[in-house]
Amino acid sequence: MSIADQALTEEMASRRDMIVCRGVKKWFGDFQALAGVDITVKDREVMVVLGPSGSGKSTLIRCINRLEVHQEGEIVVDGVEMTNDMRNIEKIRSEVGMVFQQFNLFPHLTVLDNITLAPIWVRKRARVEAEAKAMELLERVGIPEQANKFPGQLSGGQQQRVAIARSLAMEPKIMLFDEPTSALDPEMISEVLDVMKDLARGGMTMIVVTHEMGFAREVADRLVFMESGDVVEVGTPEHFFTNPTEERTKLFLSQIL
């Protein structure tokens, strides 16, 4: 069994591969950010990526929707390989939603316009339809009353929930979360995590980079520990929090828990 498929239950192993990374390498100048990453994410799986800062967690998920371009290895998303082909990139991006640490909402547009922008311009939806869908999503993340406000008028937690709704509006099969709660005040973290738990229960395939151990323990199917651009250990939450194999994983967990 390759490292990518470690700790998969039989049921999970029989599912379709949604994301496959094989030997993915990435350099920023002289600095090697990814040193040959192998990971497989199955359909409806929630994978949490842990690791110290600079370990390549963010770079990895940014490669998956090509915000960064990997230099070696291959990335296959739902059967489509990430290459220089514009059509493949568009196809992958339309299936993969992303939520950022800094929310990255569009400050010049209202909450509703933030959510409907891509459905109207990329998917060519009718405005009425896109707005109805957006209101539905805002209900789901619990802030329908903020629809006509601007991002600057919302709290951090509300902004991040809008960002999640904005990604969901494109009806992605996969959601990538890049430290979604790291820029939030402590009392707002749970409202965002609740939305993410809800998504996970709904069967969304997710890769989550986070330091929220409670969330990882509760929601993750598998955890991945990365260091220096390499996958050190893959396992179930139970394995990770009771008896991790690798010394480095133990050290990291002892510092963070």
Add this chain to the structure above:
Amino acid sequence: MTSQTVDQGTAGFSGHTRPPIWRNTSVLKWLVQIVVLVAVLAVFWFLAAQARTNLSAKGIPVSYDWLDEPANIQLGEGIQTVDTEERRLTMSRALWVGMVNTLRIASIGIIVSTIIGITVGIARLSKNWLARKVSSIYVETLRNVPVLVQIILWLAILGSLGKLTADSGPIPGWVIVSQKGISLPRVFLADGFYQFVSMVLIAMIPVWFVRRSLKRRQDREGGNTHATGITLGAFVVIAVIAWFANPVMAFLGPVFGGVESAWGSIPQGLMQLVLSVAALGGAVLWIKRFLDSRRTPAGLAKLIDDDWFRMIFAVVAALLAVLVLVRGWPGLSSWIVNSGSDLFGVISDKFGDGRGSRPIDAMKPTLSEGRFVNYGPTGLTMTVFYASLFFGLVFYTSSFIAEIVRGGILAVPAGQSEAAAALGLSRSQALRKVVLPQAFRVIMPPLGNQYLNITKNTSLGIAVGFSEIVQVGQTVYNKNSQTLAVFSIYMVFYLACSLSISSVVNTINRRLAIVER
């Protein structure tokens, strides 16, 4: 009376005891403003009086009487260059010609340098290596050479161009670049233009309704109903038909003639009444909207003294306007009646018999005694003086605008384009929908500065002998020694230009402001 009203009003709403006047901040705020205004005016008055006495002692009293004297100035170009029986070239007329020349070069310069600047600025951020390098070289070269040097260089280049030997008549060929300047055929509004425009406007009304319903359908059902394409197509078809069929609109001539006589027969008293009602109604409407803006979901917000001052001033202003209309200047109403009637007469004339043919026509520049005829029925010419000033200013300013645009785009956080890309927007969609709207917020204030700069830098035309306001003014005060009077005219003129530009820029800025809390 004023303060009593304020008392009652505020007391009625707040119920607090009022502080004495010398401690009341809102009274003090207004008082300070009035005192500062009076002080500033007093200082100016003092300086002006001093200058006047001192100059009178030297035998050159400041006056503006010379404005009506004949100019006897050689003007290079402009709306009027020679003194004729019908149109005297007085000093004031000569200065006006200079102002128009300044405005001509400033307004076209602003437009052209903005277009070049935005293009080059975006090109500097392009992923295309060649576009990036070429635009970098453009910016680095042009902004590092003084603008005066560039203007004189352009004069030297244009002056060394081929000689145009024809002496009179239209130019040979369509575009001529010569030592006399750059000449293009001029497109002008011909006889049928008004018929053409009215016909197109009327025919576009139903098209507009169709466009609206198409857009609604797109919003409702999605997909693309091609609303804009259909509108443009209909416009082209209508324009082609109207190009040939426009004489049928001649019936509008008598219609406007009827309006002319009807408007002219409005009695002065009625016009005064209507205008007074409009002034009072405007004040009432303004107060109503003002109160609406102070309304919160819980009801009318507590009004502060400042709000009461504003509403009282609105009423006072309206009453003053009525007083002026009825008592102070009754002639204004009859002037509106007469000039309105004249305006409709002019429009009626445009639709007169026998007009209506081709709406737009082109003409080649005409030479007369070896010189281009600048105005009148002739082509478009840029004299070498105009062209060298124009190119110098436009290229110089556009290099700065390019940097401003580049800076504005870079000021938008990278996360914004990443979020747009992650949502699947293409690069150009991300630029149009996400990055540029935010960049313009940053770009607008310094862009306004560049517009002010290009307007003021037109005064460098003096170096190449372009007849803009400063050059004309200098000739004037060399003749009559009225330096101070001429400079006061400069100042008022440039101030008016600058204030107009900055008020436009400020309005746009307010529109672009991002809402926070």
